[in-house]
Amino acid sequence: MTDVILEKIGKTYPNGYHAIPSVDLSIEEGEFIVLVGPSGCGKSTLLRMVAGLESISDGELRIRGERMNEKEPAERDIAMVFQNYALYPHMTVYNNMAYGLKNRKVSKEVIEKKVTDVAEMLGLTDLLQRKPGQLSGGQRQRVAMGRAMVRDPKVFLFDEPLSNLDAKLRVQMRVEIRQLQRKLGTTTLYVTHDQVEAMTLADRLVVLNKGNAEQIGTPMDLYNKPATPFVASFIGSPSMNLLPANLVEQGIKISNSLTLPLPHDYRGGVVWGIRPEHLEVSDEQNADFALRIQAVESLGAETLIHGLLEEESKKGIPMVVRLSGPHLPELNSLMWLTAPVKHWHLFDEITQQRL
Amino acid sequence: MTVTFPQKGLPWLLLLPQLLVTAIFFLWPAEQALEQAFYQEDAFGLSREFVGFENFIDLFTDPLYYQSMLTTLFFSFSVAILGISVALLLAVMADRVIRGKLAYQTLLIWPYAVAPALAGVLWWILFDPSMGPIALWLNSAGVDWNHYLNGNQAMILVVIASTWKQISYNFLFFLAGLQAVPRSLIEAASIDGASPFKRFWTIVFPLLSPTTFFLLVVNLVYAFFETFGVIDATTKGGPGQSTNTLVYKVFEDGFVGLDLGGSAAQSVVLMGIVGLMTVIQFRFIERKVQYS
Numbered sequence: 221m222t223d224v225i226l227e228k229i230g231k232t233y234p235n236g237y238h239a240i241p242s243v244d245l246s247i248e249e250g251e252f253i254v255l256v257g258p259s260g261c262g263k264s265t266l267l268r269m270v271a272g273l274e275s276i277s278d279g280e281l282r283i284r285g286e287r288m289n290e291k292e293p294a295e296r297d298i299a300m301v302f303q304n305y306a307l308y309p310h311m312t313v314y315n316n317m318a319y320g321l322k323n324r325k326v327s328k329e330v331i332e333k334k335v336t337d338v339a340e341m342l343g344l345t346d347l348l349q350r351k352p353g354q355l356s357g358g359q360r361q362r363v364a365m366g367r368a369m370v371r372d373p374k375v376f377l378f379d380e381p382l383s384n385l386d387a388k389l390r391v392q393m394r395v396e397i398r399q400l401q402r403k404l405g406t407t408t409l410y411v412t413h414d415q416v417e418a419m420t421l422a423d424r425l426v427v428l429n430k431g432n433a434e435q436i437g438t439p440m441d442l443y444n445k446p447a448t449p450f451v452a453s454f455i456g457s458p459s460m461n462l463l464p465a466n467l468v469e470q471g472i473k474i475s476n477s478l479t480l481p482l483p484h485d486y487r488g489g490v491v492w493g494i495r496p497e498h499l500e501v502s503d504e505q506n507a508d509f510a511l512r513i514q515a516v517e518s519l520g521a522e523t524l525i526h527g528l529l530e531e532e533s534k535k536g537i538p539m540v541v542r543l544s545g546p547h548l549p550e551l552n553s554l555m556w557l558t559a560p561v562k563h564w565h566l567f568d569e570i571t572q573q574r575l
Numbered sequence: 576m577t578v579t580f581p582q583k584g585l586p587w588l589l590l591l592p593q594l595l596v597t598a599i600f601f602l603w604p605a606e607q608a609l610e611q612a613f614y615q616e617d618a619f620g621l622s623r624e625f626v627g628f629e630n631f632i633d634l635f636t637d638p639l640y641y642q643s644m645l646t647t648l649f650f651s652f653s654v655a656i657l658g659i660s661v662a663l664l665l666a667v668m669a670d671r672v673i674r675g676k677l678a679y680q681t682l683l684i685w686p687y688a689v690a691p692a693l694a695g696v697l698w699w700i701l702f703d704p705s706m707g708p709i710a711l712w713l714n715s716a717g718v719d720w721n722h723y724l725n726g727n728q729a730m731i732l733v734v735i736a737s738t739w740k741q742i743s744y745n746f747l748f749f750l751a752g753l754q755a756v757p758r759s760l761i762e763a764a765s766i767d768g769a770s771p772f773k774r775f776w777t778i779v780f781p782l783l784s785p786t787t788f789f790l791l792v793v794n795l796v797y798a799f800f801e802t803f804g805v806i807d808a809t810t811k812g813g814p815g816q817s818t819n820t821l822v823y824k825v826f827e828d829g830f831v832g833l834d835l836g837g838s839a840a841q842s843v844v845l846m847g848i849v850g851l852m853t854v855i856q857f858r859f860i861e862r863k864v865q866y867s
Contacts, residue, residue, distance in 0.1 A: 271766060273762050292765070293765050294767070300766050306757065310782060319769070320766075320767035323768035
């Protein structure tokens, strides 16, 4: 069943700034949708429009078939977890979680039962009488989630909830959020700028760029078949190697001396891309191109090699290669690489669309 | 951080002006008042006689003094509570204004720059029974306004006149306090289903409570000690004893009644009250209420 529908949703600020031109998205019940994009792409604005904290200028928002545009945040049956948690500092953890229920005139016994249940689920039972100021970052994060969960809303909204945590805690909470969401089966809309978070959490991802949804799909769809160079470079770390090129008779011409063979009937400017993990080391005869090594990042399980293309000193386009296991090539030495055709990504230079 | 000076004399030299001001205008008069309180002096200041605690005994057996104390308490709490409530209301409204915010805020802060005596005169004119516009309007509305005869009306007048100035001061603190309340808290509360009214009383007001408490003490101190000018310009403590606060009584008994010893004894009592309030201020206000 479709749970949340965004139909041609747009946002124009009173000063005329067109933050979001038009976004279409339909979310299935229980689905975990992640809105991802660089800062300023409109992802938080979109989330806040769903929450009712920002007005909707164009289009329609429906939750369970009901139009929500004019409804107050409280009437939309949503719960939101804020980036800074927005816990009420003068209330205990218990009261923070109970506040929304009290406002909805839920009876005391029911409130107590719900709060203790959720607190138990989140491991907050011993902290119920504390104030937010006495909690660690991770605990506050949990309380913020608990506050959202006790109300048992139709939709969870998360606005970069993990960005204030340290790296280790972030990974831990990420896993926990995913498990909780699966367990509760609540439709979730999650905003982040971190593509790793996005890939690991999402059932489906929405990549936003300048207020436009560049691509909507499962993490693997986006990784394997990015629709635009923007998505290609945004999803995956390190990002995809992208080179301007021309499609010619014999194949794809990257520079005067380098033409990769590919039979194709398209002629014209393209953006050619390959992921760092898909480049293969080869010998000089079979190589598609040579890379002058500039820097080596050894991460133990894998090695990232940064280099510049050695092409008649034409441009020196940077390229990254990802190899599994430890490697220690010498700096400034040459590395011979092949780029298997099946891993190529081609985009039209003008329309920026995948070919 | 400790700053060290190469010469020992320089720090003292730099402190000297402030020390002189404190000594001449605060310590010396305080000492004089303390001394005076134990003497009985004739009206012309020609002779005086040591009387021990007699001035204090007179003071604390005088029913008028207790009445003045009650008047002062009533007056001070009225000024503080009225000033704080009105300022809070104005601050909340000014905080919501989007267009012309700065203009509203500036205008609301202006009255603070008006001298107390001037503020008193202003209200005295407005409420003058024979020509004041407000008094005339009240008369036409059926209220027989004459604060020269009616003690309650006189009290209302001095409370209004003293509060008016203080509202600006309180407003400034509340506005800053309101702007320090994170927006996301209000948003979270609105998602949690709290009406704007409820959001204010359950979220914003509790978060402002350190500011409110600070202002309560500051306003009480103001009403106790700094409203001489307003009272002198409007009611002169009258009619009868109805607006004769402790501070005004010091002046009246000393310089009008020419009971210098009694007046000095009252000053000593006031000094004690100031000391007490300072302690309260340091104990409760300096220890900041922390929210994080």
